[in-house]
Amino acid sequence: xxxxxxxxxxxxxxxxxxxxxxxxxxxxxxxxxxxxxxxxxxxxxxxxxxxxxxxxxxxxxxxxxxxxxxxxxxxxxxxxxxxxxxxxxxxxxxxxxxxxxxxxxxxxxxxxxxxxxxxxxxxxxxxxxxxxxxxxxxxxxxxxxxxxxxxxxxxxxxxxxxxxxxxxxxxxxxxxxxxxxxxxxxxxxxxxxxxxxxxxxxxxxxxxxxxxxxxxxxxxxxxxxxxxxxxxxxxxxxxxxxxxxxxxxxxxxxxxxxxxxxxxxxxxxxxxxxxxxxxxxxxxxxxxxxxxxxxxxxxxxxxxxxxxxxxxxxxxxxxxxxxxxxxxxxxxxxxxxxxxxxxxxxxxxxxxxxxxxxxxxxxxxxxxxxxxxxxxxxxxxxxxxxxxxxxxxxxxxxxxxxxxxxxxxxxxxxxxxxxxxxxxxxxxxxxxxxxxxxxxxxxxxxxxxxxxxxxxxxxxxxxxxxxxxxxxxxxxxxxxxxxxxxxxxxxxxxxxxxxxxxxxxxxxxxxx
Amino acid sequence: xxxxxxxxxxxxxxxxxxxxxxxxxxxxxxxxxxxxxxxxxxxxxxxxxxxxxxxxxxxxxxxxxxxxxxxxxxxxxxxxxxxxxxxxxxxxxxxxxxxxxxxxxxxxxxxxxxxxxxxxxxxxxxxxx
Numbered sequence: 195x196x197x198x199x200x201x202x203x204x205x206x207x208x209x210x211x212x213x214x215x216x217x218x219x220x221x222x223x224x225x226x227x228x229x230x231x232x233x234x235x236x237x238x239x240x241x242x243x244x245x246x247x248x249x250x251x252x253x254x255x256x257x258x259x260x261x262x263x264x265x266x267x268x269x270x271x272x273x274x275x276x277x278x279x280x281x282x283x284x285x286x287x288x289x290x291x292x293x294x295x296x297x298x299x300x301x302x303x304x305x306x307x308x309x310x311x312x313x314x315x316x317x318x319x320x321x322x323x324x325x326x327x328x329x330x331x332x333x334x335x336x337x338x339x340x341x342x343x344x345x346x347x348x349x350x351x352x353x354x355x356x357x358x359x360x361x362x363x364x365x366x367x368x369x370x371x372x373x374x375x376x377x378x379x380x381x382x383x384x385x386x387x388x389x390x391x392x393x394x395x396x397x398x399x400x401x402x403x404x405x406x407x408x409x410x411x412x413x414x415x416x417x418x419x420x421x422x423x424x425x426x427x428x429x430x431x432x433x434x435x436x437x438x439x440x441x442x443x444x445x446x447x448x449x450x451x452x453x454x455x456x457x458x459x460x461x462x463x464x465x466x467x468x469x470x471x472x473x474x475x476x477x478x479x480x481x482x483x484x485x486x487x488x489x490x491x492x493x494x495x496x497x498x499x500x501x502x503x504x505x506x507x508x509x510x511x512x513x514x515x516x517x518x519x520x521x522x523x524x525x526x527x528x529x530x531x532x533x534x535x536x537x538x539x540x541x542x543x544x545x546x547x548x549x550x551x552x553x554x555x556x557x558x559x560x561x562x563x564x565x566x567x568x569x570x571x572x573x574x575x576x577x578x579x580x581x582x583x584x585x586x587x588x589x590x591x592x593x594x595x596x597x598x599x600x601x602x603x604x605x606x607x608x609x610x611x612x613x614x615x616x617x618x619x620x621x622x623x624x625x626x627x628x629x630x631x632x633x634x635x636x637x638x639x640x641x642x643x644x645x646x647x648x649x650x651x652x653x654x655x656x657x658x659x660x661x662x663x664x665x666x667x668x669x670x671x672x673x674x675x676x677x678x679x680x681x682x683x684x685x686x687x688x689x690x691x692x693x694x695x696x697x698x699x700x701x702x703x704x705x706x
Numbered sequence: 707x708x709x710x711x712x713x714x715x716x717x718x719x720x721x722x723x724x725x726x727x728x729x730x731x732x733x734x735x736x737x738x739x740x741x742x743x744x745x746x747x748x749x750x751x752x753x754x755x756x757x758x759x760x761x762x763x764x765x766x767x768x769x770x771x772x773x774x775x776x777x778x779x780x781x782x783x784x785x786x787x788x789x790x791x792x793x794x795x796x797x798x799x800x801x802x803x804x805x806x807x808x809x810x811x812x813x814x815x816x817x818x819x820x821x822x823x824x825x826x827x828x829x830x831x832x833x834x835x
Contacts, residue, residue, distance in 0.1 A: 337723055344815060348816060
């Protein structure tokens with residue numbers, strides 16, 4: 195079904211059917227044919243058009259007369275009789291004209307039918323036609339609205355899926371803006387993040403537009419302008435048709451409509467989201483303003499959550515460090531050991547190509563790997579000579595103790611295997627479970643290398659610290675039977691960087 | 707060129723309307739039915755290049771309709787887009803769809819724009835027999 199325009203006269207299939215039925219009845223009984231024309235003179239009924247050019251011309255002239263005089267009109271139609279036309283109008287304006295004219299060679303002759311009767315029938319049906327057309331227009335506008343609502347709803351669903359903090363602030367925001375760019379047919383979104391006080395431009399290459407350097411500069415300038423307006427008023431700002439506004443001549447070729455809304459993050463401050471559509475795209479409507487405002491509220495929550503999350507995380511991290519320093523205080527030789535093993539492990543993890551989540555697990559496992567030493571008596575930890583078998587058994591308990599103590603913390607559950615197994619050896623001769631090869635989690639294999647290296651290069655109650663070269667030689671002996679060759683390989687290749695990293699950390703600690 | 711025919715089956719008139727409107731706007735000939743039985747009868751009379759059906763409908767549901775299509779040699783390989791409600795267990799649906807073959811799942815609420823994209827990809831990639 196092709197629609198004329200939103201306000202024009204439309205003829206739905208149902209209305210066309212009703213008109214055809216009436217036409218048939220009038221033709222058979224009174225020799226009268228019906229025609230329906232739009233205000234512009236196009237023939238809507240009969241769908242096949244009028245029979246002759248002459249008919250067409252005469253009826254069109256009659257239509258114009260109705261349109262100009264805004265009242266019913268009649269005209270002599272050849273020798274057959276009279277053609278009558280009545281306006282089809284809604285409360286505001288003329289939509290079209292309904293015409294009754296003599297049908298060819300039909301009997302009874304239309305001349306026998308009284309003009310007032312014909313006009314009465316036409317008037318009644320003109321009213322029905324206008325009513326049906328109005329209903330069509332309203333159905334169409336509802337359908338359009340529904341279509342838009344469906345798009346909005348899927349966008350909201352997608353946004354809700356991005357509320358998690360596990361994926362990190364930047365990733366969450368990126369996903370939110372990608373969804374908005376696609377759903378709202380936007381070309382550019384520029385976000386001013388009140389937390390970082392920085393701007394970021396988002397665009398979707400599949401939308402067919404990637405700004406050049408110069409264009410980016412012009413768009414940023416436009417964003418500053420829009421943001422200044424929004425932040426001073428606290429309300430959204432929308433400008434459609436910039437391409438025709440001399441004030442915006444610097445962005446005329448790249449952007450046509452701009453919409454900017456504030457992003458207010460509690461306890462942080464105010465930022466803004468600026469959405470841009472290029473020339474030829476639809477302007478921003480009220481619905482767009484509402485949707486972008488909803489998006490801004492969502493973004494504010496994501497930013498605030500990220501901030502709260504980082505505060506809680508740093509509190510937790512500091513508590514952990516205090517806990518570790520309590521454990522290390524028992525043992526005069528191991529001060530800073532956990533922190534160094536942690537640093538080396540994270541470094542190795544990154545260079546082994548671990549993903550974000552695996553690195554997070556390694557982060558906690560390496561910090562906590564020796565926490566179980568809290569159960570080992572001080573006398574054993576600090577004993578200068580060789581340990582007896584019982585004493586060594588007591589030390590061997592520490593990975594299991596650490597595992598048990600921390601198993602109550604749900605958030606560290608994934609870090610537990612790394613803690614429990616950091617003394618396992620590839621050939622199965624390690625402790626506590628004698629795991630072999632791939633049975634040992636990668637986290638534990640990484641911590642094992644870092645742990646042994648740091649132990650060798652630190653002084654102990656029973657021996658002084660070794661040189662880096664000697665430590666490397668000892669590590670090398672364990673290649674393939676104690677240590678994972680891949681982890682050790684990265685360590686050996688990067689040991690220069692690692693030594694430097696530890697040195698700078700040490701001197702920084704001294705400076706504090 | 708003759709417009710390609712797509713059959714849309716859903717018991718909710720507004721869904722039929724919204725999908726029909728979007729597809730017609732893109733130049734497709736759209737035929738609608740309000741349940742699986744009606745949809746199957748329609749598929750047997752028109753030469754459709756795609757079926758879009760709701761999952762949960764009275765009388766004959768989406769899966770039964772898909773299964774019935776696979777029984778009929780004329781529409782055995784017809785591509786089908788299955789629109790599922792948000793409450794339906796998606797793993798279950800996916801497993802069943804895989805068995806029947808050539809079924810693509812879309813969950814409600816869907817984006818009409820994305821649905822049209824998917825339709826175009828499916829219909830335009832289809833090689834004529």
